[in-house]
Amino acid sequence: MLTAVQKPESLGFSSKRLQLITDWMQRYVDGGKLPGAQTVIARGGKIAYARSVGLRDIEKKAIWGDDTMARFYSMTKPVTSVALMMLYEKGLFHLDDPVEAFIPAFKDMQVLRAQARSIEDTEPAKSRITIHNLLTHMSGMTYGFNLGVLGNHYEAAKMDFGPRGGTLESEIDRLAQMPLLFDPGTRWNYGVSTDVAGRLVEIISGQDLKSYFHENIFGPLGMVDTDFGVPKEKLGRYAAAYGADEKGGIKVLDPAEESVFKMEKVVCYSGGGGIISTASDYLKFAEMIRRRGAFEGGRLLGPRTVDFMTSNHLDGDLARYGQPVFSEVSFVGVGFGLGGWVMLEPALSQMMGSPGDFGWGGMASTVFWVDPVEDMTVLFLTQFIPSSFYPLRKELRALVYQALVD
Template identity: 40%
Template sequence: MKKAIACLLLVVCSYQTISAQTSASVAIPENKGFSVERLQRIDKLIQRYIDSGWIAGAVALVTHNGHTVYYKALGYDDKEQHKKLEKDAIFRIASQTKAITSVAIMQLYEEGRLLLDDPISKYIPGFKNPAVLNQFNKADSSYTTVPAKREVTIRDLLTHTSGISYAQIGTPVANAIYAKAGVVGGIGLLDGTSAENIERLAHLPLMHQPGEHFTYGLNTDVLGYLVEVLSGQSLAEYFREHIFEPLGMKDSYFYLPKEKYTRLAMLHSEDKSKHVVNMEPKIVINGEFYRDYPLDPDGKFYSGGGGLVSTAYDYTLFMESLMNGGVLNGKRILSAHSVRLMTQNQIGDLYVNGSRLTKFGLGFEIVTDAASGRSTSPPGTFSWGGMFSSTYWIDPQEKITAQFVLQQFPNSHGDLGEKFKVLVYQALQ
C-alpha cells in the first residue's frame, strides 16, 4: 500500500506545474485525457537530441483543460559548466513577445484609442506618404522608390502585410537599407531606444505595396512604439500594469532585476560540426549582438517584436488567458470578441512564409482546414515562436496549450519542435 501511494505521489509531482493561483491545476494525466506512458516518449526524444550533442537542454510545459499534464526541464542550462537546466529558468522569448504586444494593441482598441484600419501615420506622423522600393543599387545601398498606393494601417502591422521587413535578419536588400539608416532588429543591444529606431524606420521605403504580401518584419516593433505613444507609458510599464500583474506573470521583463540575474538561461550556438556550444558574449549577426542583453541595468530598448524574457510557466499563464477568451482567474485582459478577431484569418489568400495552407490573424499564425490535413494541429490552432528556437501553440478545439523552449541560435536540428508537437498529440487519449 505504501509503495502504491509513493508511486502515485511521484506521478503527481512529476506533472504538476501551475499553482493554485491559476486556472490550471495539478493533474494525473491518465485522469485528464493524456497517457503517462506515451508522454514519456517526449523525455526520450529530447534526451536523444541532448545525447547527440545537438541541443543543451529544453523545458516543455503542456496543459489540457486548464490542468498541467507535462512540465519538465531536461539537460543543461549551461552545457560547458554542466549546470542543470531548471524549470524556472528565464528565457529570451524573442518573437513570442509579438503576441503580448498584439494583445496590448487590442486592449487600446477596446478602449477606443484606435481603430484597426487607422493609418499608422495618424499616431506616428513619420509614416505619412509612404514610398515603396523600386530599384536597389547593391554597390552603395542607394535606391529609388515609387509612391505607395495607400498608407500602412494598424491591421497591416498586426498581420505583417505592411511591406516593412526585418533589420539584420531580413532579406539582403532590407538588411542593407536598414543598416545604412541605423535601423536595428531590436534585441541583443546595449543602447538606444525603440522610439529612435522606429522614427528612423518610418522614413525608409516599404519592400512592397501595403496589403499585397506577407513579409515578416519590424511591424510589431512599430506597434510597441504605438502603445507607448497612446498610453504615455513605456512598453515595459504598460505590459506590467495591463498584462503581467493581472495574470500573475512574475518573471516576465525586458531587463531582469539583479536578484534574478542567475536565472537567465545560457544562450547556445553551434560549432562547425552543428553541435551545441555556448554562444560567445558578443557575436555579429549583421551587426553586434550581445548574448546577455537582458542583464543590462540601463537598458531602455523595449522591443515590442522580440525584447522580452520570461519562463515557460509565465508564458503559459498568458496562453491560458487567451484559451479562456481573454480571462484568467477572474482577471480579464481582453474581451472574447477581440480574441476571436485575433485568431481568424486576416490575410485572405496571401501566403505565409511561402505556404498557402497556413494563414495569419492579428499576431498569430492560424491553422486552416487545409493545413490541419498535413499536421497534428486541429483547425483554429494559433501559434508562433522565437528566434532562439522556442515555440508555442494554443489549441482551442482540444483545449491544449504547449510551450517548448530552447535557447539556441542557429539551430540545425530545428525539427525537434515539430516532433515535440507530434508527441504531445499522440499522448492525447
C-alpha cells in the same frame, strides 16, 4: 504552477506516449544539439505534462529547472498585440487607421521598385500603412535576416530593436526613414511591424511599453519573472543562449552573466522581441488566450476580441502571399491573425494540429500554441539560435498530438 501536474490519463493523454516527448528532448541534448529543453502541456487549464532536461548553462553545469529564465524573443509579439487590442477595446483607434496619424514620420513612405538593386531605387507607396497592416505583418517592413536589398540595409543599419540600441521612440524614427519592401496590404512579410505596434501602445496609452506591460498584463496575470531584461538578483536563474559551432556541436552566443539583456543595460523595449520570461509565467499568458481573455483574477480582453485576434485575417493561407515556409514550418494551410499564426487546414500544412490553433515562436527555438478544439495549451523552451536550424516545431506537434488518446 508547473508542480501541479495531473495524472495524464485523467486529461485524455497516455503517460506512455508522453514519455516519447521526454525521450525526444533527451536525444537532442545527448546528441549535443541543444543545451537543455522544457515542454509543458495543459488541457482544460490543468497540466498533463511538464518536463525539462539538460542544462541552462553548460559551462556552469547548471540544470534547466522550472524557474529557468529564457529569451522569448518573438513570442513577445503576441503580448504586444494583446496590449494594443486592449487599447482598441477602449475605442482609442480603429484597425484601418493609418499609422501616420499617430507617428507622422510614416507619412509619404517610399517603396522599393521591383528588381531594385539599391536602397535608393524607390517609388512612392500606393497605400498608407494601417494598424491592421502592422498586426498582420503586411506593412512592407522586414528583418535584417531576410534576404534582399532591404534586409541587407536593415542589417547594415542595425535596424533590429536590440536591447542596447536606441530607445523605442528613436529607433522607430530611424525606421520611418527607410523604404518599404512592398506596398502595404499587398503581401505578407515577417518584420519589425510589431515594434511599431509597441510604439503605438506607448503613444496611445501615454506610458512606456515596459510600464504598460507590467501594469496591464504582467501584473494582473502574476507574471513575476517577465520583463525586458534580467535584474542582477535573477541572473543565477538565467539561461545562456547557444548556436551551432563548426564541428557540429554548440557554442555560447550570449552568456548569462554578460548577456545583452542584463536589465541595467536595456534601453529599447522591443515589442517584437524583447521579453525574458519563464515557462510558468508565459503559460499564464497563453492560458489567458485559451480562456478567451480571462484569467483567475479577472479579464484582460473580451472573449470576442480574442476570437477576432485568433481568426485568419488573410484572404487564404500564407503560402498564397508568397510565404510557403517560415522557420522550417510549412505555411501552406496556415493563416495569420493579429499577432500569431492560425491553423486553417492541418492536412494541407502536413503538420498535426487543429483548425483554429493559434501561436507563435521565438528566435531561440521557443514556441507556444493554443488549441481551442482540444482545449489545450503547449509551450516549448530551449535556447538555441536560429529557430530554423532543427525541425523542432514540426516534431513537437507530432509528439503532442500522438499522446492524446481521448
